[in-house]
Amino acid sequence: METLLQNPLVVAASCVVLILLTILYRALTNPLRSLPGPWYSTFTRLPLKAAIMSGRRVFHVHALHQKYGAVVRISPDEVAVSNREGLAQIHRIGGAFRKTEWYHELTAQGDGRYSIFTMTDPKEHAARRRLLARPFSKTFLNQHWHGTVRELTRMAVRRMGEAAKEDGGKVDVMQWWTFMTMDVAGRLMFGHSFDNLERGTVSDFMRVVTTRLIVTGISVELPWIKAIAGVLTLLPVPALRNMFSPNDALYEHGRKFLHSIQASESSSNIFSNIATEAEKGEKLWMDDVHLEASGLIIAGTDTTSTTLTYLTWAVLSRPTLQRDLEQEVSQLPGDYTDTDLEKLPLLNAVIEESLRLYGAAPSGLPRAVPPGGTSIAGHFINAGTTVTTQAYTYHRDASLFPDPDEFLPSRWLHDGISAEAKKAFHPFGAGARTCVGLHLAYMELRLASAEFFRQCKGARLAESATEEAMEMENYFLVVPRGHKCEVLLGA
Numbered sequence: 001m002e003t004l005l006q007n008p009l010v011v012a013a014s015c016v017v018l019i020l021l022t023i024l025y026r027a028l029t030n031p032l033r034s035l036p037g038p039w040y041s042t043f044t045r046l047p048l049k050a051a052i053m054s055g056r057r058v059f060h061v062h063a064l065h066q067k068y069g070a071v072v073r074i075s076p077d078e079v080a081v082s083n084r085e086g087l088a089q090i091h092r093i094g095g096a097f098r099k100t101e102w103y104h105e106l107t108a109q110g111d112g113r114y115s116i117f118t119m120t121d122p123k124e125h126a127a128r129r130r131l132l133a134r135p136f137s138k139t140f141l142n143q144h145w146h147g148t149v150r151e152l153t154r155m156a157v158r159r160m161g162e163a164a165k166e167d168g169g170k171v172d173v174m175q176w177w178t179f180m181t182m183d184v185a186g187r188l189m190f191g192h193s194f195d196n197l198e199r200g201t202v203s204d205f206m207r208v209v210t211t212r213l214i215v216t217g218i219s220v221e222l223p224w225i226k227a228i229a230g231v232l233t234l235l236p237v238p239a240l241r242n243m244f245s246p247n248d249a250l251y252e253h254g255r256k257f258l259h260s261i262q263a264s265e266s267s268s269n270i271f272s273n274i275a276t277e278a279e280k281g282e283k284l285w286m287d288d289v290h291l292e293a294s295g296l297i298i299a300g301t302d303t304t305s306t307t308l309t310y311l312t313w314a315v316l317s318r319p320t321l322q323r324d325l326e327q328e329v330s331q332l333p334g335d336y337t338d339t340d341l342e343k344l345p346l347l348n349a350v351i352e353e354s355l356r357l358y359g360a361a362p363s364g365l366p367r368a369v370p371p372g373g374t375s376i377a378g379h380f381i382n383a384g385t386t387v388t389t390q391a392y393t394y395h396r397d398a399s400l401f402p403d404p405d406e407f408l409p410s411r412w413l414h415d416g417i418s419a420e421a422k423k424a425f426h427p428f429g430a431g432a433r434t435c436v437g438l439h440l441a442y443m444e445l446r447l448a449s450a451e452f453f454r455q456c457k458g459a460r461l462a463e464s465a466t467e468e469a470m471e472m473e474n475y476f477l478v479v480p481r482g483h484k485c486e487v488l489l490g491a
């Protein structure tokens, strides 16, 4: 016995056997063991992790739903759900399913402060939401921000035309929509213009904003990357810090912008009143204000610009639709407003269809099963399990959206989609955690796309804007895999 234990090979083999037995024991006693799903999801998260790392999570989970049905075990402790009852149950307002710790990891400030997007405690969240709901309401936006959004959408389309003239008629609309959405977010949150549209070049801050979710998303999966990144960011190279520690870089910018609010006389931005309250020590602390404001820049930039990019691409891929839309928006008066646009049937149908197929956040929204467990579609799921619902799959349910993979704005016209389909349609999330920026997003989508199809009649896709280049890359949000969408103007 003594000699056996002295043999390193025997010790190593015993450890391996012990680990395997533990995995087997856990697998066989796990309450999720009877759920449908691939055999490997009982034992390992690796295939899911590989899909996340390669930006293919939504496709991986969608394929599992198609094979195994509406409730699928996708890893030892994670279950994906795609039926309507499950969606209503998990995201019910006042329900007990909380956001999971995964959201905390996204902020990773380490000081216990979280933004409206990343906080998991319902009471804390409700208080924060109350504070932000009014400035993001449709009425408030119309009264205070319509002019700014209108001005910036116009400027975006004008600047696209100028950029195209300098490049033989070609322009990357994705880049210009991103300049625009970030300028809108900067003006609304901080009263500070990032001047992206004016400059027309990608700033360091914009790079941080557009890469942050990818970097943080991957480092949640591979914690050792965080450790290496931590060391790299100690080097005095700002580019490394922006790349590997985007949260720090982001909050630093947030602080700077907040100073510009405090220095400015004007109170015409969403955070100025909240910041004043915070200075008095009421409602929010200053650290919370800059955390929120920076977070809202992220939440409001790539989301709307990606949706606009896919909308532009989808319409330009269909000449008849393009002609009809150009015709509809050409009837508008020169001083049209967002209220005028809300009345245009085709424009709004195109927007809804773009959100259905290409909404920027179609991934599973992770929630934790509350104490006592839950039952979905006859399957018991124990407390603590992560359940996800992905809009990508709900929006491609053929029983609700016939020809689900086809871009068909006509399905939204006349009587529109069925009541059941409406319940399943949730490009902005669901329940108490639904998108607070939804009205702003719709306002930008309407004003920007109307202006584009009025001013850029006859625009065509450049050769580079292929199906392949526009395939979605998914790191929580989606972007075209080619990271651009080139269009030819002035044809």
Ligand code: HEM
Residues within 6 Å of the ligand: 116, 117, 118, 129, 185, 296, 297, 299, 300, 301, 303, 304, 307, 359, 360, 361, 365, 366, 427, 428, 429, 430, 432, 433, 434, 435, 436, 437, 438, 440, 441
């Ligand atoms: C087309 C554009 C947009 C899409 C598709 C979108 C989508 C979403 C989705 C799906 C969620 C739920 C996330 C979850 O449950 O984990 C969400 C939440 C959120 N969004 Fe948006 N969003 C868009 C634009 C915006 C804009 C313009 C802003 C603000 C400037 C914004 C701010 C937020 C915030 C703060 C939350 C968290 C709300 C909460 O938990 O109470 N979003 N968004």
